[in-house]
Amino acid sequence: xxxxxxxxxxxxxxxxxxxxxxxxxxxxxxxxxxxxxxxxxxxxxxxxxxxxxxxxxxxxxxxxxxxxxxxxxxxxxxxxxxxxxxxxxxxxxxxxxxxxxxxxxxxxxxxxxxxxxxxxxxxxxxxxxxxxxxxxxxxxxxxxxxxxxxxxxxxxxxxxxxxxxxxxxxxxxxxxxxxxxxxxxxxxxxxxxxxxxxxxxxxxxxxxxxxxxxxxxxxxxxxxxxxxxxxxxxxxxxxxxxxxxxxxxxxxxxxxxxxxxxxxxxxxxxxxxxxxxxxxxxxxxxxxxxxxxxxxxxxxxxxxxxxxxxxxxxxxxxxxxxxxxxxxxxxxxxxxxxxxxxxxxxxxxxxxxxxxxxxxxxxxxxxxxxxxxxxxxxxxxxxxxxxxxxxxxxxxxxxxxxx
Numbered sequence: 562x563x564x565x566x567x568x569x570x571x572x573x574x575x576x577x578x579x580x581x582x583x584x585x586x587x588x589x590x591x592x593x594x595x596x597x598x599x600x601x602x603x604x605x606x607x608x609x610x611x612x613x614x615x616x617x618x619x620x621x622x623x624x625x626x627x628x629x630x631x632x633x634x635x636x637x638x639x640x641x642x643x644x645x646x647x648x649x650x651x652x653x654x655x656x657x658x659x660x661x662x663x664x665x666x667x668x669x670x671x672x673x674x675x676x677x678x679x680x681x682x683x684x685x686x687x688x689x690x691x692x693x694x695x696x697x698x699x700x701x702x703x704x705x706x707x708x709x710x711x712x713x714x715x716x717x718x719x720x721x722x723x724x725x726x727x728x729x730x731x732x733x734x735x736x737x738x739x740x741x742x743x744x745x746x747x748x749x750x751x752x753x754x755x756x757x758x759x760x761x762x763x764x765x766x767x768x769x770x771x772x773x774x775x776x777x778x779x780x781x782x783x784x785x786x787x788x789x790x791x792x793x794x795x796x797x798x799x800x801x802x803x804x805x806x807x808x809x810x811x812x813x814x815x816x817x818x819x820x821x822x823x824x825x826x827x828x829x830x831x832x833x834x835x836x837x838x839x840x841x842x843x844x845x846x847x848x849x850x851x852x853x854x855x856x857x858x859x860x861x862x863x864x865x866x867x868x869x870x871x872x873x874x875x876x877x878x879x880x881x882x883x884x885x886x887x888x889x890x891x892x893x894x895x896x897x898x899x900x901x902x903x904x905x906x907x908x909x910x911x912x913x914x915x916x917x918x919x920x921x922x923x924x925x926x927x928x929x930x931x932x933x934x935x936x937x938x939x940x941x942x943x944x945x946x947x948x949x950x951x952x953x954x955x956x957x958x959x960x961x962x963x964x
Contacts (some may be wrong), residue, residue: 607951608944609647613674615944616652618642620954623654628945630959636679641668646696650676651728653696658687663785671703673728690721699729710736831908876909878902878920891920900941900948901962906963908948914950915960930960 608617615626621640626633640655651673658668669691673684691705703724711719726734815824876899880889893899893909900915901908908916909926913934916926932939932950940951943962950958 564891607645607940608942608949609645609652609958610945611647611649612945615947615949616645616647617944617949617956618645618654618951618954619956628637628947629961630947641667644691644694646694647676648696648699648728651696651699652676652679653694653701655694668708669705671701673701673726684726684728684731686726689719692721699727701726701728703734705732707736710734712736734792734956880904880921889919889921891924901943906962908960917962930958932958 608615610616610628613628615628615630616625616636617624619635621638622635623637623639623642623645624633626634633704637654639656642654644655646653652675653671653673655669655671658670669688671686671688671691671694672682674682687708688703689706689708689711691703694704695702703726704721704915705724706719706721707724710724712722713719722736724734724736726732876893876897878889878891878899880886880891881887888904891902891907894911897909897911899907899909905919905921907920908929909916909918911926911933913932914928915930915932917929918924918926938952942949942951946962948960948962949956950960
């Protein structure tokens with residue numbers, strides 16, 4: 562009798578431990594998951610598409626897949642590949658090179674190749690650091706430190722800068738920011754706009770008391786906007802003549818004549834807005850509508866898809882047309898993270914459930930998939946009509962969007 566009671570008591574204790582483990586596991590997942598979301602396949606990320614095929618990085622190399630992700634094959638075997646971008650018929654990828662002296666990091670070898678001949682790169686370059694690169698219109702923009710072409714500041718420290726390589730002309734890489742000093746900011750705010758006629762970029766002024774950034778037109782090498790405090794403003798050139806600017810809660814169109822139009826992005830008498838939204842990204846749609854991403858925090862700011870969950874309240878989506886008229890405002894529930902948004906659909910992650918929401922019609926969340934109860938960091942790439950989920954360099958799941 563005593564023996565059976567002891568066994569029953571032991572089984573009960575084990576069951577309680579398992580239940581507590583499951584509850585704690587869910588709580589840990591909700592509090593510790595970090596999601597990095599990337600909306601543009603032209604930035605150096607884990608996947609890219611040429612419109613016909615999807616290319617993505619795994620731990621053993623670069624894979625090519627059909628647009629529905631049902632068939633795939635490894636086309637470049639290399640266990641050191643870190644970034645990938647595609648523009649037209651060209652691919653650029655970065656791989657770890659030699660280990661740097663007195664450092665745990667590696668140099669970065671960047672290769673440029675044709676998709677029709679992936680085994681024979683047309684250009685190689687090596688960087689001590691290559692933090693980001695962006696590929697568009699046969700122009701490759703790299704932010705980092707080149708092996709040979711570099712600049713030192715007054716105390717002898719080698720500083721990062723912006724390099725440009727013209728894939729069409731095939732000349733050597735050009736260092737364009739000899740007077741740039743390093744500062745922590747996102748690359749899409751460093752390189753704002755480029756076409757065949759003009760390139761606008763930030764030149765951080767870190768030695769001034771205001772620590773504000775100048776926005777320069779590369780071709781004329783002169784200041785085109787005056788000083789803006791990038792801690793409170795988000796700038797995006799619309800074209801060569803005007804800029805779109807978000808400052809605090811106001812969206813503005815600015816030209817050389819000053820502010821042409823402005824609109825508040827806060828709805829009137831909305832008690833849900835307890836803090837100040839921090840605008841973190843945008844997508845310009847083909848019909849000239851614009852989707853703006855924002856996150857609201859009570860005590861801190863962060864970046865799209867990488868919330869500090871302790872203070873993160875919710876993500877916000879603003880759908881705005883070309884006349885700066887707000888079509889729709891959508892906000893998530895607490896701890897829900899936006900993975901993708903366009904002018905019809907929002908894809909979000911809440912705990913480990915992936916939802917699709919047609920936010921123009923209703924706020925109903927339709928489950929479209931799940932991810933495992935991972936702790937730590939997950940990267941989500943928007944590639945074609947798919948969300949690709951990566952963990953520790955391996956793609957572990959895809960979710961089709963915009964069916």
